[in-house]
Amino acid sequence: MKTIYLLSILLGMGWAMHAQSSSPPNHSISPQFTLSGFIRDADNGETLLYASVQDEATGNGTTTNLYGFYSLTLPAGTRKIIFSYVGYRPSEIEIHLDLDRELNVTLETAGETLQEVVVEARAADEAVQEVRMSRLDVPVTDIKKLPSLLGEPDIIKMVQTLPGVTSAGEGTSSFYVRGGSADQNLILIDEAPVYEVSHFFGLYSVFNSDIIKSAELYKGGIPAKYGGRLSSLLEVTTRDGNSRQLSGSGGIGLLAAKASLEGPIGSEKASFIVSGRRSYADIFMKLSEDLKDNAMSFHDLNAKVSWKPNQNNRLFLAAYSGRDAWNFADNFGIDWGNTTATLRWNHLFSDRLFSNLSLVYSNFDYKLEDSGGVDAFTWKANQ
Structure with a gap:
């Protein structure tokens, strides 16, 4: 009787493991696409170096390189992108991302009085994007x-x-x-x-x-x-x-x-x-x-x-x-x-x-x- 009872338990465990391994995979991960382009001065067409590009929903962002070019990979869907640069008015652009797109942006200079500077600490688990200790x-x-x-x-x-x-x-x-x-x-x-x-x-x-x-x-x-x-x-x-x-x-x-x-x-x-x-x-x-x-x-x-x-x-x-x-x-x-x-x-x-x-x-x-x-x-x- 003990042998039969033990065999029943093993068969039950094997069936449960087989049922778990046979479950269909999760395909809920949304596709991602890349948004890229150049950021320029609206007055003279000069490219803007190290201008900020950020997705409002996810908080993901990047900056333009030495030649004014940026590239940012985001999940598919309608995204609100914020483009900003010191001394220029920020620009918010809504774009539907269903494939890789190119978006060139021009920013206008801002003649507004600067407000007080607010210093905030970074989260402890925030990923380090760039090291600039000596630059x-x-x-x-x-x-x-x-x-x-x-x-x-x-x-x-x-x-x-x-x-x-x-x-x-x-x-x-x-x-x-x-x-x-x-x-x-x-x-x-x-x-x-x-x-x-x-x-x-x-x-x-x-x-x-x-x-x-x-x-x-x-x-x-x-x-x-x-x-x-x-x-x-x-x-x-x-x-x-x-x-x-x-x-x-x-x-x-x-x-x-x-x-x-x-x-x-x-x-x-x-x-x-x-x-x-x-x-x-x-x-x-x-x-x-x-x-x-x-x-x-x-x-x-x-x-x-x-x-x-x-x-x-x-x-x-x-x-x-x-x-x-x-x-x-x-x-x-x-x-x-x-x-x-x-x-x-x-x-x-x-x-x-x-x-x-x-x-x-x-x-x-x-x-x-x-x-x-x-x-x-x-x-x-x-x-």
Whole structure:
């Protein structure tokens, strides 16, 4: 009797396990689709870097990359997406997501008074999206508000005020980061290295504030794609130009003048921007009997052309050329200059795959000449 009772229990357990394993699988998981596109300024068509994109219902979000592109995967259905950026009015767009869609958004600048800042703690189980312990976004919009030598706005002077950065001295364009030397800083303009960043031995830097779009300073944890320096990385990106209308600007300082011109090329698919500076101290030196045989001057020129042939491709060609010249009574002279060029191609393979291909050229040359006396010489160097 005990044997029969035990066998009945085992058979019952086996039938229950078979019934459980034979239950149909759960197919209640909803499909997901990808929403992607570019976020731009409504006034001039410039892409907005690190703009925020968030789904109101789920709280899932992302930010645009260095080229203004975003990609966000969400469950199917009607979603309300919130697009926002500091200094711009947020935009809420309702979209029915039943397949992968492309949504390009323009944001308008906000002229409203900022309210108080509310600081809230993050939830303990919130996933870490990005680590930025040693990276700083240089506030480009505040460059012109910072008092500077000779009244010329300068991004290098702004960098020298950031925490962990020390100026090499008043009136210089060199800086030290966390105890490193000035030559251990990697400085890029549109991905091209700049070997000498000063004009007039540091009174001006090579960066024209009228053409700068963004700047990032890495004081540590430098990405692996950059190399050759130990201390820091300063990456400067220039503007693409106004793709909506032709505009220009100019200015006169104590020692130099500058002018800029930007606008569309044909349709709104292409745009350009050109900006140049030139000192005029050498003109006034000729008015002095004691200094008329001497000359000191600098000039630089930035130019960039952007072209968008279709929704999946963008081409950029950026160039910089600058030079300094110092001559003393036709006996002794120093001149140096930088030349850079960048050809960049952005391609969108799919909603989740974005590529950037860049060809970069950079050259720095330095010339020292002494034509007086028996020890006359000329020394040239290129890098």
